[in-house]
Amino acid sequence: MKIKADIVIVGSGAGGAALAKELTKSGREVLVIERGNFVKDKDLGTQRAGLGFYDRCGLRTSKEGVIVYRTLMVGGTTVVSCGNAIVALEEELKDSGIDLSQEFEESKRELGVEPLSDNLIGKGSTLIMDIGNRLNLEMRPMTKFINAKKCVSCGLCILGCRTGAKWSSVSFIEEMRRHGGKLLTGLDVKTVAIHKRQAIGLVARKGREEFRIYANKIILSAGGFGSAVILKRSGIDNAGNKFFVDLFNVTYGVLKNKDINLYKEPSMAVVSTKFAEEKGFIIAPFIDVPLVLRWLMPRHKHLRGHRHRNLLGIMTKIKDDNKGKVTEKERFFKIPSKEDYEKLNAGAEIARQIFMEAGIKRQDIFVTKPRGAHPGGTAAIGEVVDNNLRTQIENLYVCDASVLPESPGAPPILTIVALAKWLAKKLIMEVS
Numbered sequence: 001m002k003i004k005a006d007i008v009i010v011g012s013g014a015g016g017a018a019l020a021k022e023l024t025k026s027g028r029e030v031l032v033i034e035r036g037n038f039v040k041d042k043d044l045g046t047q048r049a050g051l052g053f054y055d056r057c058g059l060r061t062s063k064e065g066v067i068v069y070r071t072l073m074v075g076g077t078t079v080v081s082c083g084n085a086i087v088a089l090e091e092e093l094k095d096s097g098i099d100l101s102q103e104f105e106e107s108k109r110e111l112g113v114e115p116l117s118d119n120l121i122g123k124g125s126t127l128i129m130d131i132g133n134r135l136n137l138e139m140r141p142m143t144k145f146i147n148a149k150k151c152v153s154c155g156l157c158i159l160g161c162r163t164g165a166k167w168s169s170v171s172f173i174e175e176m177r178r179h180g181g182k183l184l185t186g187l188d189v190k191t192v193a194i195h196k197r198q199a200i201g202l203v204a205r206k207g208r209e210e211f212r213i214y215a216n217k218i219i220l221s222a223g224g225f226g227s228a229v230i231l232k233r234s235g236i237d238n239a240g241n242k243f244f245v246d247l248f249n250v251t252y253g254v255l256k257n258k259d260i261n262l263y264k265e266p267s268m269a270v271v272s273t274k275f276a277e278e279k280g281f282i283i284a285p286f287i288d289v290p291l292v293l294r295w296l297m298p299r300h301k302h303l304r305g306h307r308h309r310n311l312l313g314i315m316t317k318i319k320d321d322n323k324g325k326v327t328e329k330e331r332f333f334k335i336p337s338k339e340d341y342e343k344l345n346a347g348a349e350i351a352r353q354i355f356m357e358a359g360i361k362r363q364d365i366f367v368t369k370p371r372g373a374h375p376g377g378t379a380a381i382g383e384v385v386d387n388n389l390r391t392q393i394e395n396l397y398v399c400d401a402s403v404l405p406e407s408p409g410a411p412p413i414l415t416i417v418a419l420a421k422w423l424a425k426k427l428i429m430e431v432s
Ligand SMILES: Cc1cc2nc3c(=O)[nH]c(=O)nc-3n(C[C@H](O)[C@H](O)[C@H](O)COP(=O)(O)OP(=O)(O)OC[C@H]3O[C@@H](n4cnc5c(N)ncnc54)[C@H](O)[C@@H]3O)c2cc1C
Pocket: 010, 011, 012, 013, 014, 015, 016, 033, 034, 035, 036, 069, 070, 071, 072, 073, 074, 075, 076, 077, 078, 080, 081, 082, 083, 084, 085, 086, 158, 187, 188, 189, 190, 221, 222, 223, 224, 226, 227, 230, 373, 374, 375, 399, 400, 401, 402, 410, 411, 412, 413, 414, 416
């Protein structure tokens, strides 16, 4: 099948949806191609359906055994975010000639970013914050794009939000459609069609059917993993390098207190960013969903017996090195470096101190292996795209986590949305 459009955007996550919405609002003709589908509201917030929209049911693993999460669905990985909003990499992007100060403010307003409301910070998070602050960790409520009036504190942010309290880029896609933009779902983009060093279209597949989509401008927003695969398959060999994932581990402690059930509180309700600049990690309360937890629990019988309601968890998320690689066969390599382990261990040690202050015994504390949830860096600014987010191929751009010059070590959605708004302004200026 052949399709024509003015601007075609691949992916409807943080980067793609924000860009699509801004461009259609300015009157541009936009078509978004999305590999996943819409997920029905009834399937959000449930483990069975939730793990289904994660790539490989949440078991997409590097050759070295590091799990990296992403979802393939309308709204991309924003649908399963914890709603955290932090201004990340502002200075690094400025150094590359991209000043997002205005776009950060616009994005914060649009997404409704505010510190999590006090009434949503439950007893588990409060306990961790209070002890953390006694230990001088400067813990405070996380800034989030969560509407306190709609949040029911189900603790299932990472399976999608049923009540619509949490922003996701699905709302941008809906806005784009109201302004006349089009969306095709279930199409897996394979390559960019290039003629005389100029991008002229895309080749995509839906089952056995092949689609050829012709466009004047093509923007890849298939995520830090997905865009690199398409670029490499299209012959852009330097894509796929410098892969970071913002590695994290979770330290768990067994606390039997009937009044506390951290699992039923918004994930990462509070945060300490005290060590972000100097040591490259942040810490925040977090609990994996039970199905995932089952894989992560250590073999010690006395711990295995405990249900998630008896657990306190603290995530350490680090700014990891960018020595990973993504291949055109949709595989990736990621070995945590010695420095990565030092950061992960430093965070876990602080978590351990908090738990011991809470009365948890050392033998009732365990730490999970490193995993990643923020893939990016694979089409970095200055390497694969220039500081207008253009590739070496005319009319071919990239706008998502893959252009970030280094690991943010912090939630990247706000930065990606701001970057998309910034690119939209540039593209709109080009034609007017
Ligand atoms: C569990 C979890 C919690 C998180 N919580 C937070 C948080 O609280 N705050 C925060 O800032 N960040 C959070 N993140 C990270 C954040 O969601 C991502 O970094 C962000 O969504 C990346 O945006 P993106 O546009 O690069 O990619 P995505 O949002 O992943 O969008 C990429 C889109 O491209 C589509 N796609 C991929 N390949 C193809 C193809 N070949 N053809 C067509 N379409 C394709 C995908 O289906 C997807 O819709 C979290 C991540 C996870 C996994």
